[in-house]
Amino acid sequence: MPARAQTSKPERYDELLCAAAECFQKQGFAATSIDTVARHVGATKGRVYHYFPSKMDLFNAVRDRAMELVFDAIRPALEADLSVIERLTAMSLAHTRVMMRHHSYMQVLLDGLQMQRFGATTEFQRQAMQRHLQERDDYETCFREVLQQGVCEGVFQVDHLSITLQSFLIALNGPVFWYRPRPGDNDATHDEIAGKVVRYAMAGLGVGDLPVPSTTSERPSERPSERHGHE
CATH class of the missing domain: 1.10.357.10 (Tetracycline Repressor, domain 2)
Known part of the structure; x- marks a missing residue:
């Protein structure tokens, strides 16, 4: 499995990403603008453009x-x-x-x-x-x-x-x-x-009863800006 580079981002960056994900999901790509995302998260357009040029x-x-x-x-x-x-x-x-x-x-x-x-x-x-x-x-x-x-x-x-x-x-x-x-x-x-x-x-693969794995995948850690049930 290829390693993925992880870089630390400011909390505000994560908040903008979460807001953008919600806007793109609800309104689609064409109907979502930088203005839409800024309003959704309560930020200025300049703050969004600071991290994302387009x-x-x-x-x-x-x-x-x-x-x-x-x-x-x-x-x-x-x-x-x-x-x-x-x-x-x-x-x-x-x-x-x-x-x-x-x-x-x-x-x-x-x-x-x-x-x-x-x-x-x-x-x-x-x-x-x-x-x-x-x-x-x-x-x-x-x-x-x-x-x-x-x-x-x-x-x-x-x-x-x-x-x-x-x-x-x-x-x-x-x-x-x-x-x-x-x-x-x-x-x-x-x-x-x-x-x-x-x-x-x-x-569909011919497997009947599912096994109980001896270890399970860890649930991904939640970032502060990610809110379940808000989509």
Whole structure:
């Protein structure tokens, strides 16, 4: 799994990212402006421009943070000493939880995979688009390699690896499209929903009862500006 560089950012930067993720999710890329984000977080346009030269740069930064969240979520399971079924189960649970706990970020991330809709007008933005596509491929490779191992060990029923992989990830990404936070939702709620989604996805591989992994993926730490149930 490729190492991802982590750099410390001011708290205000995180607040702007969170506000931008919520605005992009609710209003879409075209309808969201720097003004929209500034009003949402109670900042001036100048404060937003201090960190992000353009709306596209802000959009890319939100996607960067989203990729950090998903990679960080599955890393413990990917690197732990687990059987292949335990590993895929733990990775899938971690992935599905993140889809709900960071709902705005994940919606922007998936929208951004259709980057050609928005265009890339500068060299920096073109490089960002290529970087995001490469990160998507790297992330999918983490799951592909575990699936391939399971096929080699005879524990997964797979007719076509690439089709199975994409169908599997679509199932795990499902909460981005249909989950809506309700009053009282908490980590236990997300765990229950994630368990049902992953059980469905694993059944498609011929796995019946899900194992209880000897270690589980750590939940991503919450940044102060990220508020559940606000999407």
